[in-house]
Amino acid sequence: MLKQRVVTAIVLASVFLAALIFLPVPLFSAFAATITLIGAWEWSNLAGLSRRWQRALCVLLSAAVIGLAAVYLDLGALAHGDALAPGLNPEQVLGFRNLLVAGCLWWALALLWVQGYPQSALLWQSVWMRALMGLLVLVPAWVGLTYLRVLQDGQWLLVLLVAVVACADIGGFFTGRRWGKRKLAASVSPGKTWEGFAGGVAANILLAIVIGLVGPASIGFWLLIIIPTSLVSVLGDLLESMVKRQRGVKDSSALLPGHGGVLDRVDSLTSAAPVFALALLAGGWPLG
Numbered sequence: 001m002l003k004q005r006v007v008t009a010i011v012l013a014s015v016f017l018a019a020l021i022f023l024p025v026p027l028f029s030a031f032a033a034t035i036t037l038i039g040a041w042e043w044s045n046l047a048g049l050s051r052r053w054q055r056a057l058c059v060l061l062s063a064a065v066i067g068l069a070a071v072y073l074d075l076g077a078l079a080h081g082d083a084l085a086p087g088l089n090p091e092q093v094l095g096f097r098n099l100l101v102a103g104c105l106w107w108a109l110a111l112l113w114v115q116g117y118p119q120s121a122l123l124w125q126s127v128w129m130r131a132l133m134g135l136l137v138l139v140p141a142w143v144g145l146t147y148l149r150v151l152q153d154g155q156w157l158l159v160l161l162v163a164v165v166a167c168a169d170i171g172g173f174f175t176g177r178r179w180g181k182r183k184l185a186a187s188v189s190p191g192k193t194w195e196g197f198a199g200g201v202a203a204n205i206l207l208a209i210v211i212g213l214v215g216p217a218s219i220g221f222w223l224l225i226i227i228p229t230s231l232v233s234v235l236g237d238l239l240e241s242m243v244k245r246q247r248g249v250k251d252s253s254a255l256l257p258g259h260g261g262v263l264d265r266v267d268s269l270t271s272a273a274p275v276f277a278l279a280l281l282a283g284g285w286p287l288g
Contacts, residue, residue, distance in 0.1 A: 029075060
């Protein structure tokens with residue numbers, strides 16, 4: 001099982017890096033949209049849509065929403081700019097800001113639902129309400145990834161986003177395993193503890209310090225960007241765990257050998273991406 005997990009992880013990392021390095025912005029956005037739609041297929045099962053036509057309808061609806069968002073953001077204009085860094089006009093920046101703010105507001109609501117589980121299930125337990133949750137989870141993540149890729153040093157920023165999520169996960173795992181006692185959300189994910197949560201944040205504080213020492217901005221700047229992203233990355237994991245618990249399943253699918261489904265690998269990224277992107281937008285990146 002461990003060998004299978006390692007091989008799958010290497011393949012996934014290779015595909016991500018290849019897409020990041022070799023795909024121009026419009027194609028990278030399309031690549032991210034494809035992953036998003038695979039996630040929508042898996043989420044439709046978590047929502048309780050068992051028939052194939054229902055799940056296909058859920059994917060088509062997700063594709064339509066992504067398409068409308070692409071038109072709203074005028075992403076077609078990116079195809080006419082520089083392939084590596086086409087830049088954004090003020091109207092596009094405003095469009096991204098509006099969608100990212102909406103996505104972050106959704107995660108604020110999701111936090112309340114996770115905290116209130118299982119009582120909060122009365123508000124979202126219906127099949128179509130859970131399907132709507134999938135749209136709110138996945139589409140803002142795609143918007144965030146696309147925005148980051150368009151920015152100056154966008155490829156590096158996307159690698160940093162993945163590093164923040166990994167630090168929160170790895171730091172949380174080892175700290176929680178060694179010192180974890182107080183449950184973070186016992187009714188949602190009994191294995192997570194406040195000590196592990198603090199360990200993940202501590203790991204990201206160290207990451208922010210390192211980036212501040214070697215990168216183009218100050219330590220203070222990166223602390224203000226990375227810490228909120230680290231905090232909210234845990235929420236993506238908890239939300240999917242909550243929905244899986246309600247559905248009575250362990251994994252979102254069996255697509256990735258040893259890892260479950262795509263959603264099981266990107267759940268933290270779905271919440272981290274819009275927050276990271278909005279924090280950079282609010283912080284004035286690119287600087288200078």
